[in-house]
Amino acid sequence: MRIDLITKEYPPFIYGGAGVHVxxxxxxxxxxxxxxxxxxxEDRNETDTFAYRHSAEFEAVNGALQTMATDLSMVSAIAGADLVHSHTWYANFAGQVAGTLHGIPHLITAHSLEPLRPWKEQQLGGGYRLSSWVERTAYEGATGIIAVSDGMRQDILRAYPQLDPQKVAVVHNGIDLDAFQAADNPDLVRAxxxxxxxxxVVFVGRITMQKGLPYLLKAARELPxxxxxxxxxxxxxxxQILQEVTDLVAELRKVRDNVIWVEKHLSRAELIAMLSAATVFACPSIYEPLGIVNLEAMACGTPVVATATGGIPEVVAHNETGLLVPIEQLMDGSGKPLDEGKFVADFAAALNEMLDHPKIAxxxxxxxxxxxxHFSWDSIAAETIGVYEKAINGKHIG
Structure with a gap:
């Protein structure tokens, strides 16, 4: 069995959960x-790993067009594969074209959905409309789709109701259990x-609307x-969102002298050290298909306070591994809380409850x-191979 996997991110250039997953x-x-x-x-120094860039004539065009040009440059090399497996909309176009051209199954792993990130249109304009078209077309044409959580599967079927539910399977994200475990490294934390x-209370994530950082910064006014x-x-x-976060941090620092903002990308050793030293990990996301960072915190033995949305409740067991904060969300795709004040207050209360919980350890x-x-990569790889076999043999995967 030869599987050709397509991804935007791959080591050593990873900036998000999809890249970690791949x-x-x-x-x-x-x-x-x-x-x-x-x-x-950039070229990678790894056997059977090939890197691609858009050609010079696409240098000055819209970023979505650059992505599509890069995708097309991959297609010929996929000849001979038994199945092509794409990750995120950045790779879906290449996967769908390769599958059609070479007559092989195209499998998608869904890490997020463009219809559930409508704020991107303000950021990208026509680029967002193109990315949304690419994703919808690929999902409709794909042999099968892997959702990283049951919550994500439900989102896929709501966003694309024309899909046959039998072609959408669930295979969770995983965690490298050898790499991610509690590590006492106070010098690295102090650095x-x-x-x-x-x-x-520690937060780790990109500064984006879906990660909900502004809500945490407002809730933090109530911390001890x-x-x-x-x-x-x-x-x-x-x-704009950077300015919002910067302003909220400045306001919080007027009443607290222990707000630390680490803006650099943490190495794995630094991340593990910070998670291990944390009393509580906070995940205020308003959109999270699964949330690998919650797995990373839990693997380091740190309790989690997180929003009860998306796939998070499939990771964080309420009153067992952490606390889930309920949220009523707008159904316009943005996921924003219907009552921001209540959500912020509830998140603050959950953080304080966990900080002082007699059984926090x-x-x-x-x-x-x-x-x-439940989340070892060995078990997840076995499930994924099972999906490959079904797709190659023409069977339903869901």
């Missing part, structure tokens, strides 16, 4: 089957401006005075057990 999945799949990777950007000897708020956040989607230990039992 890197870990390929690592484990290659122990069992033949996998060729087609990715964007990032955090006092490892004091309590902390001794608790550090540590924001490991960069890669803003737009200047048990929550952390339960989180580690949960990821070991």
């Amino acid at each position: 890197a870990e999945l390929v690592r484990v799949l290659r122990k069992q089957i033949d996998v060729k990777v087609h990715c964007f950007g 990032n401006g955090v006092n490892p000897d004091q309590r902390s 005075a001794d608790v550090q708020l540590v924001i490991c956040a960069g890669a803003p989607d737009t200047p 048990e929550f952390g230990a339960a989180g580690r057990r949960r990821v070991e039992q």
Whole structure:
């Protein structure tokens, strides 16, 4: 079995959860089957891994067109594969064209959905309309779709109601259990401006509307005075959301002197050190198909307070590995809370409850057990190969 996997992100150039997913999945799949990777950007020094860039004539055009041009440059090389597997809309166009040209199944892993990120139209204009067209066309034409959570599967079927539910399967994201485990590294924590000897609430994520960082910054006004708020956040989607976060941090620092904003991209060692030192990990997302970062925190033995949305409730077990904060959301695709004040207050209350919970250590230990039992990459790779076999043999995958 030869699988050709298409992705925008691939090591060493990873900036989001989809890239982490692809890197870990390929690592484990290659122990069992033949996998060729087609990715964007700089050449990689890895066997059976090929990188592509758009040609010079596309340098000054819309970014979505550059993506499509890069996709087309991959298609010929996929000849001979038994199945092509694409990740995110950036790769879906290449997957659909390759599948059609070469007469092979095209499988998509859905990490997010363009209809559920409508704010991107303000950012990208026609580029968002193109990305939405690419995604919809690929989903409609694909042999099958893997959702990274049951919540994501439901979102796919709502966003694209014409799809046959039998071609949408669920295979969760995973976690590298050897790499992600509690590590006491106080010097590395201090090097990032955090006092490892004091309590902390830690956030890790990109500065984008879906990650909900502004809600956390508002909720943090209610944290105990001794608790550090540590924001490991960069890669803003737009200047506007960066300005909003900057203003909220400035306002919070007027009443708290222990707000630490780490803007750089953390190395894996730094991330593990920060998660291990955290008292509570905060995930205020308003859109999250699964949330790998919650798995990473739980693997490090840190309890999680997270929004009860998307696939998060399939990761964080309420009152066992953390606390889930309820949210009523607008149904316009934005996911914004219907009552922002209530959501912020509820999130603050959950953080404070967890910070002072008499059994907080048990929550952390339960989180580690949960990821070991349900989210190992070995089990997820086995499930994925099972989906490949069904797709290649013309069977329903869902």
